[in-house]
Amino acid sequence: MHNNQQNPIQPICNTGNPQQFHNPQINFVNNNQLPTFIQQPQNPHFNQLVFQQGLHHIGQNINQQQLIHQKIHFPLFLKDIEKQDLLTISGIEYKKLKLLGKGSYGSVYMIQNKQTLEFYALKIQTSIQKEEVEILSRLKQKTFKNLVNTIEFQKHPETNEYFLLMEYCENSLQNIIDQKPIDHKEARYIIKQIANGIKELHEEKIIHRDLKPENILVFVKKDQNSNMTQNIYKICDFGLSSTKDLAKTLQCGTAHYMPPEQIKHQNNLLGYDQSVDIWAFGTVIYELFTQKVMFMKSNRQEVYEEILKITQKQIDEKIQTDLKMLDQQYVKLVQKMILIEPSQRITIDQVLIELKQQSTNIATYNVNKENIIKAKKTMQKTEKHFRRKQGEKLELTASTEQFSY
Structure with missing residues (x-):
């Protein structure tokens, strides 16, 4: 679980030296021009x-x-x-x-x-x-x-x-994860919202490259006609984003959420694409349910080494073990996202299709469960009514017998 201390592992893409602040001076130029x-x-x-x-x-x-x-x-x-x-x-x-x-x-x-x-x-x-x-x-x-x-x-x-x-967004997903375990129903809603945000980015041909709970904010939407509010989860911070998908030469991102190809990229000219966001999304889902980052070491270099050395079998076993509280469909979805081979990772469109299918299955399950509960209550009511009627019949028989004396 995260603590409130500053995370020593930060995005490592240097954006340049800050420029010195200064107050613009008011000055006028010749009559043929406007004042500056x-x-x-x-x-x-x-x-x-x-x-x-x-x-x-x-x-x-x-x-x-x-x-x-x-x-x-x-x-x-x-x-x-x-x-x-x-x-x-x-x-x-x-x-x-x-x-x-x-x-x-x-x-x-x-x-x-x-x-x-x-x-x-x-x-x-x-x-x-x-x-x-x-x-x-x-x-x-x-x-x-x-x-x-x-x-x-x-x-x-x-x-x-x-x-x-x-x-203006009032909170971040990181703060929510740090505070308390998240209800599974709320977590499914959050996952769907993040997936929609990634789809919006990818449709614009933009790769985020630094997707993590700190960069997912909570916008509180207020209903003007009532006091009802709704949390809308929104992706922010496009400082490390890119519109290109080949021959990137900068290694950008936060170590815990980076796939192997993004870590390796500082040493070669191999490109990477939108699938880096899918890996990061999978690690965010993992953290959402476990309240801990998937690859946790004491420093950035150790995190890199763990991600580069881990096998696919070890990743799958870790997901299966740590997310055992989830339905198997969700476990398999995360496994399809955190794949070492980028070309084998599920796309964001496929993620949304699976999430929709799982929502349908949950809805069907809930309807069936509700129908079973209703049927059970009806049977209990009928049985109680029957017993009451039987009791009345027994009481009537006893009264008749008393009169015969």
């Missing part, structure tokens, strides 16, 4: 800069003529956000509530839309890989059910910092 920055005056709480020159969206340049008739609002960036409570992003006012996390990449804040009162996460990132820019730009164009949705993703033209406005 215009600071909102006389209101210390109106936290925004209006950029009117040199601005570009990710993957799209905006020329000066377009900007003459357009104002685009950004929050003040990281150095300034730490001091401010109100932010304006793309013309919408937000209230900064609290810092959710901070690291070498930058910071993540919880913010609230002042009008709708909805919560969001605002990530200010000091460095970012080119491929992550491409992926986030593409994902921003769509809405996904089981991926953390990106609302805004843009780059500050002066500081080169990126800001990422996302759905």
Whole structure:
């Protein structure tokens, strides 16, 4: 089982050195051009800069003529956000509530839309890989059910910092696993949600490469007409994701969840594909039911060695032994996912088909079980009624006999 201490084994794909923070200066150029920055005056709480020159969206340049008739609002960036409570992003006012996390990449804040009162996460990132820019730009164009949705993703033209406005998720699967054993019915629901998220990624030709409980978040969906809520499990953190599936030269991911080919890849030019996510998914399911990682050693190198040395027979026996509390269909599904040979692993479409079949079997079993229980209750009721009638007959006979005296 995980503890609350920091996991010493972290993703090992270096995203680059953070850039030094600095506050953009307000300056004006000659009369034939627009001012580079215009600071909102006389209101210390109106936290925004209006950029009117040199601005570009990710993957799209905006020329000066377009900007003459357009104002685009950004929050003040990281150095300034730490001091401010109100932010304006793309013309919408937000209230900064609290810092959710901070690291070498930058910071993540919880913010609230002042009008709708909805919560969001605002990530200010000091460095970012080119491929992550491409992926986030593409994902921003769509809405996904089981991926953390990106609302805004843009780059500050002066500081080169990126800001990422996302759905706010209240919890992570890692925290849920750490807290207590998960009910099997809830676990089946979680597995189906994760599978849907992986399918959404793979349909976009994206390989996640770092799927683990920490990167699966819980979005709480609230019913507007009642107090009912529903947990939606969403995959996040596409910093190590890739759209390519051949000749990758970087070994990225977190050791416990990496398949052998991903570990080996640092030493050769062999490629890997979407099946790395299937292996990782299988190890997440294992952890969901056992509350422990499948390959646990004291350090990253030992984890690598165990995954590279273990045989398929040993993997199958470990799954069979540690998941013996599950129906055999689930055990076999996990075994089909954690296969040493990538080409033999089940695909995400096949995973979803099997999950649907198992849900049907469970539903059929539950209906049959319910019918058996109903039939049993009916028989008990009939038998009780019969006995009562027999008792009344006996009592009547006894009364008649008494009168004969």
